[in-house]
Amino acid sequence: MNLFSDRKYVISAIFLTIAVLYLIRLFYIQVIDDKYKLAADDNALRHKIEYPERGVIYDRNGKILVYNEAAYDLMVIPKRVKNIDTADLCNMLQITKEAFIEKLKKLKKQKFSSFRPEVFEGEISLETYATLQEKLYKFPGFFVQARTLRKYPMRIAPHALGYVGEVDEKIISANPYYRMGDNMGLSGVEKSYEEALRGQRGVKIVMVDVYNREKGSFEGGKYDTASVLGKSLTSSIDAELQQYGEQLMQNKVGAIVAIEPATGEVLTMVSSPTYDPNLLVGRLKKKNYPKMVRDTLKPLYNRATMAKYPPGSTFKLLNGLIGLHEGVINENTTFGCSRGFHFGGLTVGCHPHASPVNLKFSITTSCNAYYCNVFKNILQKYPKTAIGFDVWRNHVMSFGLGHKFPTDLPQESSGNVPTIKYYDKYHGSGRWNAITVISLAIGQGEMGVTPLQMANFCSVIANRGWYIPPHIIKSIDGGQIDAKFRKKQRTKIEREYFDMVVDGMRNVVLNGTGRIAQLDSLTVCGKTGTAQNPHGKDHSIFIAFAPMDNPKIAMAVYVENAGFGAAWAAPIASLMMEKYLRREVKRPEMEKRILEANLLPKKEDWVAKK
Amino acid sequence: MANRNNEGVLQNIDWILVLMYLLMVTMGWFNIYAAVYNEEYKSIFDTSQSYGMQLVWIISSLFIAFVILVIDGEAFPRVAWAVYGAFILLLIAVIFVGAEVKGSKSWIGVGSFRVQPAEFAKFATNLAIAKYLSNINIKIDNLKTKLIAGGLFAVPALIIILQNETGSALVYGSFILVLFREGLSGNFLILGLMMVVLFVLALLVDETILSIILAVVAAGSLFFIRRKMRNILAVVGILVAALSFVYSVDYAFVNILEPHQKKRINVLLGKEVDPKGAGYNVNQSMIAIGSGGVLGKGFLKGTQTKFNYVPEQSTDFIFCTVGEEWGFVGSVVVIGLFIVLLLRIIYLAERQRSAFSRIYGYGLASIIFIHLAINIGMTIGLAPVVGIPLPFFSYGGSSLWSFTILTFIFVRLDAYRFQILR
Structure with missing residues (x-):
């Protein structure tokens, strides 16, 4: 009966063959081929980035210079948008229905999954957000995402603080930390303290289902990293002084820098014309930035650290100090001045004043002839001009001129102190001497x-x-800053010589060219300067510090195309000192004159191009 | 008599088969739980979720199994024709009164309770074939016998195709193995294999080129056989048959198949890549299984099935959960269990004194086998995606009940074997 019972083997063999084939296939896809594991992670895992809040920046008195304000982006998951009242939504967003449909269509066409959230409308206003939030449930696929924008409550110090912007591909390829859409500091303190301010981004791996709905953290968060909050910075800037400086400089082109001498902390850094830093935040930046770039007065240009001006007569102080140190003069050395310095056919003119002139009086009256003689003697002290010039130049450099500071301010210019090489190239080696470069004696050239x-x-x-070295941040999260901002840089010049020069500076204010800077009982010391400007009216310069002993503030004021140092720079410096040291300005007339002065180039000159 | 009979049942049933059934059903239940696991409904007994419902199906299946075991073994051959006839009528009726679910009209229901008669027609057909072939006067060599036996499973298959359930209809093809065991020439299996090969070639290779290749092969074969007229005619006849088969496959493919069916076949053959459309299911299913690695991600730790990347993950694609959460080890265990089960059924079938019981046993093994082959095959890209469940594992009352009935009739028949005299 069981004729064909051997066929059970054939049938069993068929069963086994299929089973073995399948197991080989399974072995291949489960054990050997890795691509399915990657595809599975790609499917179900999302790396959610948590952006920590950027650090807040305070002024030296604890006033907030920059903080973060919430901004809201209207996001959309294109594929989830279904059966919504388009008219209602368009009405709230104040866009046309056509624009709405066009935008949605564009987002739907993107190469990524249509389940991925995209920004539909960035930085919606608070009012829109408020009305939208209530009705959001009616618009499936739309949601609001909060992020932060920089906010500058006092609207000051844009050049020092800098701005934040989206990274570009160049930055991303240079620094793997950044990703498309990230923000980073692009100028000022925002840039130089980027790493401290930004904190550390955190990553949270979440699982999502096929509809992109979150389904909890992956492996209980084993591979997550927590975000680290941005550090807050305390700036050395005195916000009130900064604000006052900006007011005084309104309708003027130039810069004010004030430093606390004992610490190198920058108290004020005004570059004028200035602008409201809030204008370069978020989507306002897109609108305003190109405008500012085109502005012929260059409001974005940080004149305080980047503009190179001749020091003018203020430089005489330095030549005096070098002369004393090199022994070519002493306190009582005198030179005659007959309305200038005459050598061969060359004349460096001077204004009429008593003669002969000693050191103190030379400072008080800013005598050109005196310093031409000093400078000539320094260079001629040595057998060769080049050697003398090199000695002189090293002294100049030791005062922080002609090179960049190890500062925390980006975009700093090194200025220029000419080199031997430069003159050799210009005049020929050995074919120039002190007289050839005599304009250096009075801070020109x-x-x-x-x-x-x-x-x-x-x-x-x-x-x-x-x-x-001057610096603008005094502490990071209450902690100490870099040691280089605590280390004294010394010149080779003896203290007694400084006292002689300071005495002269005091006299400038008491009864010299800078009398206008006088401030009741305060022992203000200063020096006027007027820098010749080949392009137009001279620049008005004043440097000053106070009080004479144990000084609290040292500053430089530049006002472009404004004439004599005593005319504008000196009163501005004086008002600034009063503001800083007395906290209250009691010279309303002087203040009014400065505030109302308009020293801008004639409008037709700079508006013409627009 | 009836009492004595019942006492005998529990002693004589094959506990190995029953325990394997229980083991696989339980594994299926846990995998369904993992496949659609939902944090909000953590209890595996929650009947608002499919895992809770599966338990209801399992318990009701055990009840059905018990009922079958208390039926007199003699009754099955006696009612075979009646049951078969009833189900054929029911299948036809479904075409007219059935509810349409996902494009196929194969469900009938009372209220919210729905069953798929096509599932139950399997055991009815198996009974009928066993009944027919066990007739003492049957000679399988007889053409009429072949036609009637073939008709017995072709008729329900055709009706099911009319219900738009092509996948379920394919299952009936497995009865060819039963016929083979009962004496059908092995040439039929070879013929079947050749047809599958030609079918694939017809779709992959240009028909003109394929015709030339076939002609060359035929001409070549003439050198190796004795060139008698009869042999030459046979070769020519086979060639003509092969060519007409190839051309009809092409014709059918172009003119009869629905676009989505064409696409599925093209994707399976590698002629089209379409991971978002027709290839989506298979692609996601392979990602789920492939990401399991050697040991798997662990119970409830799968992401691909649980989070809906794999469609139908608790029914037709339940094997994905096995592959993802238990890895290659899990695959080996499940496929191994099925093979042990199939070999056990063959072993039991061969020890039957009754031809009816033996044929029924082979029918059972063939049906389970073809489900296994197509279901797992489609999850790993080796078989077309047709919606048929993995026996004992897939979620669903109809399918579980159907396999329970199929299996336990055999358990009952096996337990009854000593009472049969011949």
């Missing part, structure tokens, strides 16, 4: 100094021989 360097130079004199 090739000398280029930034207002920051100028203020620091003043600080060196105030300290009688040293400075701490």
Whole structure:
């Protein structure tokens, strides 16, 4: 009966063959081929980035300079948008129905999954957000995502603080930390303290289902990293003084830098014309930035650290100090001045004043002839001009001129102190001497100094021989800053010589060119300067510090195309000192004159291009 | 008599088969739980979720199994024709009164309770074939016998195709193995295999080129056989048959198949890549299984099935959960269990004194086998995606009841074997 019972083997063999084939296939896809594991992670895991809040920046008195304000983006998951009242939504967003449909269509066409959230409308207003939030349930697929924007409550110090912006591909390829859409500091303190301010981004791995709905954290958060909050910074800026400086500089082009000599802390850094830093935040930046770039007055340009001006007569102080140190003059050395310095066919003119002139009087009256003689003697002290020039140049450099500080301010110019090489190339080696470069004696010629360097130079004199590299951040999260901002840089010049020069500076204010800067009982010391400007009216310069002993503030003021130093720069410096040291300005007339002055280039000159 | 009979049942049933049934059903239940696990409904007994419902199906299946075991073993051959006839009528009726679910009209229901008669027609057909072939006067060599036996499973298959359940209809093809065991020439299996090969080639290779290849092969074969007229005619006849088969496959493919069916076949053959459309299911299913690795992600730790990346993950694609959460080890265990089960059924079938019981046993093994082959095959991209469940594992009352009935009739028949004299 069981004729064909051997066929059970054939049938069993068929069963086994299929089973073995399947197991081989399964072995291949489960054990050997890795691509399915990657595809599975790609499917179900989302790396959610948690952006920590950017650090807040305070002024030296605890006033907030920058904080973060919530902003709301209207997001959309295109594929989830179904049966919504388009008219109602368009009405709230104040866009047309056509624009709405067009936008949605564009988002739907993107190469990524249509289940991925996209920004539909960035930075919606608070009012829109409020009305929208209530009705959001009616618009499936739409949701609001909060993020933060920088906010500047006092609207001051844009150049010092800098701005934040979206990273570009260049930054991303250079620094793997950043990803598309990230923000970073692009200028000012925001840039130089980027790492401290930004904190550390956290990553949370969440599982999502096929509809992109979150389903909890992956492996209980084993692979998550927590975000680290951005550090808060305390700036050395005095917000009130900064604000006052900006007011005084309104309708003027130039810069004010004030430093606390003992610490190198920058108290104020005004670059004028300035702008409201809030204008370069978020989507306002897109609108305003190109406008500012086109503005011929260059409001974005930080004149305080980048503009190179001749130091003018303020430089005489430095030549005097070098002369004393090199022994070519002493306190009582005198030179005659007959309305200038005459050598061969060359004349460096001077204004009429008594003659002969000693050191103190030379400072008080800003005598050109005196310093031409000093400078000539310094260079001629050595057998060769080049050697003498090198000695002189090293002294100049030791005052922080002609090179960048190890500062925390980005975009700093090194200024210019001409080199032997430069003159050799220009005049021929050995074919120039002290007389050829005599304009250096009075701070003209090739000398280029930034207002920051100028203020620091003043600080060196105030300290009688040293400075701490100027810096604008005094503590990070209450902790200490870099050691380089605590280390004194010394000149080779003896303290007694400084005292002689300071005495002259005091006299400038008491009964010299800077009398206008006088401030009741305060022992203000200063020096006027007027830098020749080949392009137009001279620049008005004043450097000053106070009080004479144990100085609290040293500063430099530049006002472009404004004439004599005594006319504008000196009263501005004086008002600033009053504000800082007395906290209240009691010279309303002087204040009014400065505030109302309009020293801008004639409008037709700079508006013409627009 | 009836009492004595019942006492005998529990002693004589094959506990190995029953325990394997219980084991696989339980594994299926846990995998369904994992496949659609929902944090909000953590209890595996929650009947608002499919895992809770599956328990209801399991318990009711055990009840059905018990009922079958108390039926007199003699009754099955006696009612075979009646049951078969009734189900054929029911299948036809469904075409007219059935509810349409996902494009196929194969469900009938009372209120919210719905069953798929096509599932139950399997055991009815199995009974009928066993009944017919166990007739003492049957000679399988007889053409009429072949036609009637073939008709017995072709008729329900055709009706099911009319219900738009092509997948379920394919299952009936497995009865060819039963016929083979009962003496059908092995040439039929070879013929079947050749047809599958030609079918695939017809779709992959241009028909003109394929015709030339076939002609060359035929001409070549003439050198190796004795060139008698009869042999030459046979070769030519086979060639003509092969060519007409190839051309009808092409014709059918172009003109008869629905676009979505064409697409599925093209994707399976690798002619089209379409991970978002027709290939989506298979692609996601392979991702789920492939991501399981050697040991799997662990119970309830799968992401691909639980989070709906794999469609139908508790029914037709339940094997994905096995592959994802238990890895290659899990795959080996499940496929191994099925093979042990199939070999056990063959072993039991061969020890039957009654031809009816033996044929029924082979029918059972063939049906389970073809489900296994197509279901797991489609999850790993080796078989077309047709919606048929994995026996004992897939979620669903109809399918579980159907396999329970199929299996336990055999258990009952096996327990009854000593009472049969011949």
